[in-house]
Amino acid sequence: MIVKIKRGDKFREYEINVDKNWTILEVLEYIKTKIDSTLTFRASCRSSICGSCAMVINGQSKLACKENISKNLINNEITIEPLKKFPVIRDLVVDDSKAYEKLKKVKPYLTPKTPPKNSEFLIKPEEVASYDKQTDCILCMACYSDCAALDVDENYLGPFQFTKTLRFINDSRDNTPLNERLDLITKEGNIFECLECQACILACPKGVTPQFDIKKLQNIALQNGYQNPNPPQNDFNSFNFGGFNEGGFF
Structure with missing residues (x-):
């Protein structure tokens, strides 16, 4: 060969x-x-x-x-x-230092709250499940390498950086204010520029789904008063929906 x-x-x-x-x-x-x-x-x-x-x-x-x-x-x-x-x-x-510098911006670490007196933090299994998959990221940079949004804007934060952000937002032990993390990913990270191509999902060798994490972060940002600077021009309600044919299309 x-x-x-x-x-x-x-x-x-x-x-x-x-x-x-x-x-x-x-x-x-x-x-x-x-x-x-x-x-x-x-x-x-x-x-x-x-x-x-x-x-x-x-x-x-x-x-x-x-x-x-x-x-x-x-x-x-x-x-x-x-x-x-x-x-x-x-x-x-390759020199991957720029991607690591972007990772540092999102503070990919736990800023712990003061634990209860004579006790410790108790975390429910369902909470662990909400960020367990994100902890599987091994920082291999495969998702970053295949990200189409970075072809459009090199200042776009990157898939694994957003995944790490969601991991700590979902951790109740973290004391970093939510708006501080959201400011980083919306104003500096340009999270709404994701093209939803899912190339990052295909690239991940550990089964992490960065594009789904990005969508969750976008929803959290919108629910907390942040705006998409480039909202889609059409939505489902704008279509003249006439029902589905036998092939499943309308």
């Missing part, structure tokens, strides 16, 4: 013959140790936990340690590129 790897402004092709049950990360390690020691990429846990081996595989951002060859071969070829939206340091290694 042929592995095409973007290195600088060109693609370098490597012809290899390995087990197709190997992961993409194993392929990269094979190329580096057996063919070209100058190939540069990030990797650590090999278990889809650290998120460091995220890269673009056949056009979609994925974790190299999670994807195997057999599911990604197209005409006996695999194309690998560095994550999008980031300056490239070398080969498949």
Whole structure:
């Protein structure tokens, strides 16, 4: 098979013959140790936990340690590129510092309230369930890389940043004022610019759903007096609804 790897402004092709049950990360390690020691990429846990081996595989951002060859071969070829939206340091290694700076803005940490005397915070299971999935985010940047809204506005905060915001808004132990978090995501983060393409959902290797989190945050913002600066021009009530035909359309 042929592995095409973007290195600088060109693609370098490597012809290899390995087990197709190997992961993409194993392929990269094979190329580096057996063919070209100058190939540069990030990797650590090999278990889809650290998120460091995220890269673009056949056009979609994925974790190299999670994807195997057999599911990604197209005409006996695999194309690998560095994550999008980031300056490239070398080969498949990118500078993701700007995305982390955006994350810092949303205060992705708990500012605890004073616990009750002679007690501790008691959290109901349903409350934990409201933010449990958001804690699965491993900051791999795959959603950020595939986000269409960032193609339109580079100052748009980003999918995983909004997911982290919702996680702490839903935590009753957090003492950060709600309006402070909402100010950050609406006035600076431009949350209403989400294009609802759901590319972030497809990209996430942990099953987190950033676009759904963004929609929840938009609703929370609207309920608290914030306005969408670019509201949709049409809504469902504006259509002349004539009923559904046999195919389910009207």
